Amino acid sequence: MIRVTDTLSGKKETFTPGGDTVKMYVCGVTPYDESHIGHAMSYIIFDVIRRYLRYRGHQVKYVQNVTDIDDKIIERAARLGTTTSALAEKFTRSYQEDMAALNVEPPDFNPRATGEVAKIREIIEGLVAKGYAYPAGGSVYFRVRNSPDYGKLSHRTLDSMMAGARIEPGEEKEHPMDFVLWKAARPGEPSWDSPWGQGRPGWHIECSAMALKYLGESIDIHGGGQDLIFPHHENEIAQSESFTGVKPFARYWLHNGLLQVGDSKMSKSTGNLISIKEILARHSADTLRLFVLSSTYRSPLTFSEEGLEAAGRGAERLIQTAGRSGGNGKSLDVLAYRKQFLEAMDDDFNSARALSSLFDMARAINQAADSKQDIDDALKTFKELAQNVLGLTLKATEKQIGDASPFIALGNSLIAEIRETNSGLADELQKSYPADGDGGQYINWLICARAKLRAAKQFQTADEIRKKLLELGVTLEDTPQGTVWKYRK
RNA sequence: GGCGACGUAGCCAAGUGGCAAGGCGGCGGUCUGCAAAACCGCUAUUCACCGGUUCGAAUCCGGUCGUCGCCUCCA
Numbered sequence: 001m002i003r004v005t006d007t008l009s010g011k012k013e014t015f016t017p018g019g020d021t022v023k024m025y026v027c028g029v030t031p032y033d034e035s036h037i038g039h040a041m042s043y044i045i046f047d048v049i050r051r052y053l054r055y056r057g058h059q060v061k062y063v064q065n066v067t068d069i070d071d072k073i074i075e076r077a078a079r080l081g082t083t084t085s086a087l088a089e090k091f092t093r094s095y096q097e098d099m100a101a102l103n104v105e106p107p108d109f110n111p112r113a114t115g116e117v118a119k120i121r122e123i124i125e126g127l128v129a130k131g132y133a134y135p136a137g138g139s140v141y142f143r144v145r146n147s148p149d150y151g152k153l154s155h156r157t158l159d160s161m162m163a164g165a166r167i168e169p170g171e172e173k174e175h176p177m178d179f180v181l182w183k184a185a186r187p188g189e190p191s192w193d194s195p196w197g198q199g200r201p202g203w204h205i206e207c208s209a210m211a212l213k214y215l216g217e218s219i220d221i222h223g224g225g226q227d228l229i230f231p232h233h234e235n236e237i238a239q240s241e242s243f244t245g246v247k248p249f250a251r252y253w254l255h256n257g258l259l260q261v262g263d264s265k266m267s268k269s270t271g272n273l274i275s276i277k278e279i280l281a282r283h284s285a286d287t288l289r290l291f292v293l294s295s296t297y298r299s300p301l302t303f304s305e306e307g308l309e310a311a312g313r314g315a316e317r318l319i320q321t322a323g324r325s326g327g328n329g330k331s332l333d334v335l336a337y338r339k340q341f342l343e344a345m346d347d348d349f350n351s352a353r354a355l356s357s358l359f360d361m362a363r364a365i366n367q368a369a370d371s372k373q374d375i376d377d378a379l380k381t382f383k384e385l386a387q388n389v390l391g392l393t394l395k396a397t398e399k400q401i402g403d404a405s406p407f408i409a410l411g412n413s414l415i416a417e418i419r420e421t422n423s424g425l426a427d428e429l430q431k432s433y434p435a436d437g438d439g440g441q442y443i444n445w446l447i448c449a450r451a452k453l454r455a456a457k458q459f460q461t462a463d464e465i466r467k468k469l470l471e472l473g474v475t476l477e478d479t480p481q482g483t484v485w486k487y488r489k
Numbered sequence: 490g491g492c493g494a495c496g497u498a499g500c501c502a503a504g505u506g507g508c509a510a511g512g513c514g515g516c517g518g519u520c521u522g523c524a525a526a527a528c529c530g531c532u533a534u535u536c537a538c539c540g541g542u543u544c545g546a547a548u549c550c551g552g553u554c555g556u557c558g559c560c561u562c563c564a
Contacts (some may be wrong), residue, residue, distance in 0.1 A: 010493095027564070035564090042564035072562070154559075160491050161560065201563085226494095226564030232563090257494085258558070294512065295502060299495080300557065307501060310513035317512090318528065344503090352503050356511030366527055370520095459522060466524070477525045479497095484526095 002056065002346045003384040004221075005298060007229060007253040008153050012348055018251060021059040023215040024050060025250070026112070027207060027232070030067040030097040031091030032076045034275040035098050037288075037303060038259040038266050044289050045256045045297045046223050049392055053347050057391050063214045065108040065207055066092050069114050069200055074189055084190050085114070098276040102285045103391050109214045113206040117192045120201045120209045123243050124194075125180045132242040136172035138184030138197040144177045153253060154230035161332045170434070174313065179235050204235040210250075212240065213454075222250035226258055226298075257300040266303065274303065284397040286319070287312040293351040293390060314359070315392070321362040322383055322394040327372025334378040337361035341385055351390070358385060382462050401439030401487055404474050411442055414449060425452065439487075443474055447483045450476075 002015040017023075026046045029035060053060050067073075068088035077087045092112075099106065113120075124140050127133035133142050144150045144158065151157050161177055180202040185191035191198040200208075213218055217240075224233065233253065240249040261272050279288060291311035295301055326332070337357045344353035361382055368375050386392045401407075411433060419426035429449050434441045446465055453462040466476050475486045 029564075030562085039564050045564095070562085154492080156560075158491055223564095225557070227563050230492095231561090256564070258564075260557075290512085291501090299502095302501090305502085306513085310501065313514090316511050317527090324527090330549065350503075352512095353510070356503070359511055363528085367529095370528060451551075454522080457522080463523065470525095475525065479526075486525095 003348055004252050005348050008254050017220045018218055021061050022053050023219040024060055024062045024221040025211045025219050026064050027228055028066050029090045029095055030066040030070055031095055032073045034096045036273045036275050037279055039104055040141050040276045041259045041292050042225050042256050043104050044292045049349050051389050051391055062107045063109045066112045068112045070203055103393055111210050113201055116209050119213050120205050121194055123209055126243050133181055135196045139180055140182035140196055141173055141178040142181050145175055145329040145365045147242055150238050153234045153237055196400055204232055217244040217246040219250050221252050221254055222455050223254045229255055256297045258486050260300055260302045283308050283312055284313040286392045290315045294355055295352050318362055319394050319396050324369040326369045326375035329373040331374040331444055332368040332378040334361050334381050338381050404439040404442055407439050407442035410468055441487055
């Protein structure tokens with residue numbers, strides 16, 4: 001039994017989907033710039049939720065929109081002298097690359113706002129016909145006063161919103177909180193035909209349209225960042241339920257806490273953005289996923305380089321475990337750890353607690369491997385949870401060695417050094433010295449040279465190789481199967 | 490001003506009535522020629538502070554202080 005915290009009720013509820021397939025909608029990005037690590041956090045979380053539901057035997061249909069037309073896109077495109085569609089396309093693709101790099105599975109449907117104008121118009125017309133919306137000056141507004149429960153998601157009333165006071169004067173609106181469904185086009189802006197004249201969809205309406213079109217009138221999970229609760233999701237509920245007359249529009253509203261940098265939220269308006277690409281240049285997807293998953297998804301998370309490094313070391317331990325092999329002793333049973341893992345995930349996707357079970361399991365596996373127990377089944381369970389549920393790759397980050405020259409230099413000076421005391425060995429090494437190749441080849445050669453030196457008990461020179469390699473970012477590990485190396489910066 | 494969240498070890502973080510998970514770091518040990526990796530042991534008598542309820546509270550109630558979010562484009 002899975003329990004989820006629903007923003008609407010404010011409580012932890014038993015999760016029971018409306019049908020055989022879990023219908024899941026998560027708000028996507030507005031592609032006018034590179035995606036940032038706040039996006040990474042949110043989409044990693046919903047990716048894990050989706051994976052877990054599937055792991056628990058649910059079919060999941062996952063829809064995510066792309067808001068490819070809005071004020072920011074228009075503004076940015078104009079500034080850069082490009083079209084809104086070219087700009088949106090560029091950053092949509094960049095976003096998709098980022099998600100792939102983070103091992104976030106693509107949605108089943110990924111509709112663009114501009115591709116759904118027909119459905120959007122249909123809904124607005126319906127809302128106008130029912131008296132929930134009214135045209136004014138070529139735009140169409142939603143009439144919040146006709147939705148008595150407006151404010152139920154964000155737990156506030158119209159009166160309390162008015163008290164907040166940061167509301168601009170009425171313009172064409174009947175009520176200050178009325179929001180735009182259809183925006184009249186200004187000269188030169190991209191626009192579509194409508195009964196109210198040339199214009200384009202407002203922000204909130206596309207999500208209602210897509211959810212209704214791709215998932216139906218009542219969906220199971222609607223997700224997004226906490227910053228979307230008001231006004232975006234509040235408005236989605238109002239529009240959707242007013243249009244269809246079906247309640248609830250979403251059975252469960254899930255919201256992730258926001259990523260902070262330093263002492264404030266990272267956001268577009270404060271400009272303290274760190275892009276996903278920037279982070280992935282320094283840290284692996286597993287590192288980032290572990291960093292995000294080691295706290296509960298509803299809490300705010302403070303980004304820090306130290307935090308990522310800590311997560312990275314943890315990730316390495318898991319990767320190390322995944323690569324182990326046991327013997328043919330007694331078979332290790334890890335079902336108790338698996339049970340704990342599932343109990344944690346069942347409890348509102350408590351990935352932090354689930355991870356503690358995974359680390360415990362890793363320790364048990366390492367221990368068993370050390371004592372030559374059979375760890376095949378254990379490893380299978382371990383990987384299933386780490387990869388299929390948490391979406392970790394468990395692959396060591398093989399960073400490309402850009403420049404082989406430091407390794408070549410190291411090899412050359414080594415030969416010269418050895419020649420002073422042992423010309424025979426120097427000749428032998430010289431013979432096997434790679435004429436060219438990538439850094440890896442030279443590293444392998446250096447490891448080979450070190451093995452010969454160790455065999456000859458020339459530990460000082462051998463250790464020097466290890467030390468120099470470490471300075472270049474290469475760690476050596478001597479295992480019974482030989483020496484393995486890792487490159488990390 | 491309104492609404493909401495949070496304050497647990499050096500750092501990150503789980504735990505919402507019954508002896509304080511896990512990760513990172515640190516210290517000691519096993520293994521190793523020495524390391525690395527892995528493993529073992531230790532690392533919070535105490536959960537912002539004050540008061541209350543209870544046989545029993547990090548967990549419930551009241552208050553104080555502090556941090557953050559939303560109320561405006563945002564994942």
